[in-house]
Amino acid sequence: MLFFSISVSLLAAAGSVVAAPTLHHHARDRENGTLLLIGVNIAGFDFGCSIHGSCHLSQVTPPLTSLGGVDGVGQMRHFAKDDGMDIFRLPVGWQYLVNKKLGGDLDAENAGNYDQLVQACLATGSHCVIDIHNYARWNGKIIGQGGPSNAQFVSLWTQLAEKYAGTDKVIFGVMNEPHDVPNIDKWVETVQAVVTAIRKAGAKTQMILLPGDDWTSAEAMARGSGPLLLEVKNPDGSTDGLVFDVHMYLDSDLSGTHPDCVTDNIDFAFQPLATWLRSHKRQALTSETGGGNTSSCEKYLCRQIQFFHENADVFLGYTGWSAGAFNPETYHLSEVPTKKGNKWEDTALVKACLVRKPSTSG
Template identity: 35%
Template sequence: MAQTWRGVNLAGAAYSSSRLPGRYGYDYIYPKPSEVDYFTQAGMNIFRLSVLWERLQPSLNGPLDEGELRRVRQFVSYARDRGASTVLDIHDYGRYRGQEVGSTAVPDAAFADLWSRLAQAFGTDSHVLFGLMNEPQQHSAQAWKNSVQAAIDAIRKTGSHNTILVPGIGWDGAQSFASLNGPSLGTLTDPAHNLVYEVHEYFDTDASGTKPACISRDQAVARLQSFTDWLRAHRAHGFLGEFGVSRQPECVALLAPLLSHMRENADVWSGWTYWAAGPLWGNYMFTLEPDHGADRPQMQAIRPFLGKSR
């Protein structure tokens, strides 16, 4: 079975989160058309576009910023014209201006308002997936579940049927999702039946994605297995929204078994976006951004999984 979505995170628009709103083209930047071209020509069909809530909606329950919305629309349109979908990723860790979603300062209704407005903007475009929140740092999975349900209800009330990506607390880790988030998030309801559970996973010893060394092949695949089992038990679908390895050969060698695991379980794994690419990463150890036009080692390992039919 073919994997529905295979792609990469394109970071840049969520840079300089401490500078709000920030200066476009200096503090933050949207991906370049040439990047979309490079990855779609390789066979990728989805991009996870990181954006900041505060830039999209400068005041809670207020209108969306027209300039920022225009930049998102331009990216979405360019990607769609090249056969690719976009995950609209609110890259705010469960916060708005530092305050927790679900708190008195940022009630669930405000989070729902954001997504209602985004659903009105993109709800007729099936090439846009709604990434509710990057790595929410909420105090409990149950509290986060209530916030997510409010957003789902608001999105569906607009008439939108777009795929909704649901993340979990605890850095959204795949290895802990079943135990930490499964009991709460498994009870979410969606009248459109179009929820996909998003997890992240890194393969250094502490799963932080901060070290160039990596664990063994068997250990790496095991970090995905419990989530695979949870998805199948709950007749649910999953998406690996972030994963990455350094350029060390033994780490690059992990990509084939990891991608094979998801492809072999494509009945529950809808797809993945590697972390990361984008114009501002420089020589970051995980980057897929081509080096003067040449593939990075990680991209060479990923290419065999980008075929049109497998």
Template identity: 50%
Template sequence: MLSLLFKFFVFVHAIYAYNTPPRQVSFAGTNLAGFDFGNKQDGSVVASEIVELTGPSHGTALPVLEQMHHFISQGLNTFRLPVAWQYLVNYQLDGKLNATGNFGVYDKLVKGCLDAGAAMCIIDVHNYARWNGYIVGQSGSAADRPENRHLGSLWWQLAAWYKDEKRVAFDIMNEPHDLDVGMWAETVQWAVNSIRNATGSNEHIILVPGTDFCSAGSFTRMSSEALMKVKNSDGGTDNLASTPQIFNLHKYLDHDASGTNFECTTNNIDSTFAPLAKWLRANNRRAMLTETGGGPNAESCLKYLCEQNDFINANADVYLGVVGWGAGGFDPAWVPRYNLTETPIQEGNELCDQELVKKCIVGKFRGVTGSGSYVAP
């Protein structure tokens, strides 16, 4: 009798497991780089290196709109759209967005993302918390020095332009580094206030970046205390800090966490994502991994990135999503000399994914179902 009961229990458990989908993050996709090409870590930009993905010359990679539709067809739903600050405002620190100028070209990329059916289109100002060598809000008030009000003005304009499209998320700044993190939190607060005032609501997701290049590994040690003080302009934290907290994280898998090596050496679980998940739960916060990746054909990267993404899926209560780096302007032919290419490969009339994308991004996140104006479970 006990044997029959045991078999029945195993049978029922098997049916339940088969019919119950595994836990999964809400958002997943890839970066579509190009408008950020030429950005340097000191916040300067070489204008001639920018690839206008939606301009008359989109580089040598596949047209970006084709890439978007391909990734959407593969069950992904998120694109991060890096762009140089200088490009958006026509290289004037006090510049305005011009729909008939550079911003109009970039806006086609955002609209293409929305038209492709993405659940989240992330505007990423890719300037390392700097403008032409000077740290925002930490370099004085000379005419060529970026103050908090300058970044606030940029984000007010962007938020006002996209205020009616809740699927647009705002990534305040790519990879701040080597700065006073307390002062940086004040700069972030300026940007948050500007966005919330422009949209008139707390519905848009804002991605809040820490120092050390948005490192997930050092976040609790170097950034969390300062960024926990950032609030919405009404003093609350919806879609910003708690229910859910959207801290912006980057993490690569090579030996120095730089993403510049072809081989991966870690899945980042024990060193980073497990302790960080514990901290996020304890503090009622959430985070999103907006850059990660590895060599597209390296067995070590296939192993470790898949393991990392399995863990993030299993902890989707605190990890909102994953965005790989990167597709867009990266030509698949660059694979022998650039290790992070996720651009699909044209084979006849079909687009085929890089092996890493096929197994560790599409393979782990196919069918993500998040919506742009996110409400915590």
């Protein structure tokens, strides 16, 4: 979730529109009106992780009935079969994967548990995002800037890339929501090191999501981390498969901590970002967005999603926050469907805005 705030005055700011060339896209050429990827987050393996990058493993709640949790597998099957979704983001804590051993090997049991979710996702035919949910940190200290070394972070990603190198539909989400990073140049060096390691580990073609500072804010990307992240390249010098990772919520301070929505984020965030992406022939994926199951969020989120469809040349898609192990009766941003007999019932917001509508299907 996003926790940063920006001034309310930005909500009224309009971005200028400029002409841009047609792009060649990561997976295939897209026409405006059809998003390549739509889906939701399936949370639970990230539970216990704070914005300081501390992860309390006792709070991890795997969304797997085989491990005593909720039926995240059934949720994904429903979303894919009934709602036309084709991407699921699977957040997980770094500490969980290595059982708190910084720089160590993937823990056989914990990584195996997480792999159950990845394999269930892949079995639906969907793309599956491996998301390290640590906010650019390990126990409060920033990667490559006084905390874990780049080599220790690269070790994690090398092992993950080797494990999933033969799986085209796995997407590598380098890091969830870096924030308050003191030296963005050093952070870009960290991201570059990870990209290079993933490719050299054999994952030559899979999509890699590039995270900037500022909680990966869509509003901040073009004027903040984006220009530096443009320089991140594959070992062959190309940018094929390197996609900007952005988040954006719709509540009063854009933090994703309130059930009501007040903006569609278009004029001050997504329109300027679309213009910037076109000017550099690049693309983004919105890996977190959402709101409460309220009329205001249905109004504004549906507008935002429609804008993505209308600008599908630069926006590959979105994953809403969140389904998985959240309690749908208490969590204000719940996208958790409810099973009634043999059928699943979506939340009001998912029904209204997030499912793939026939008019926009590819």
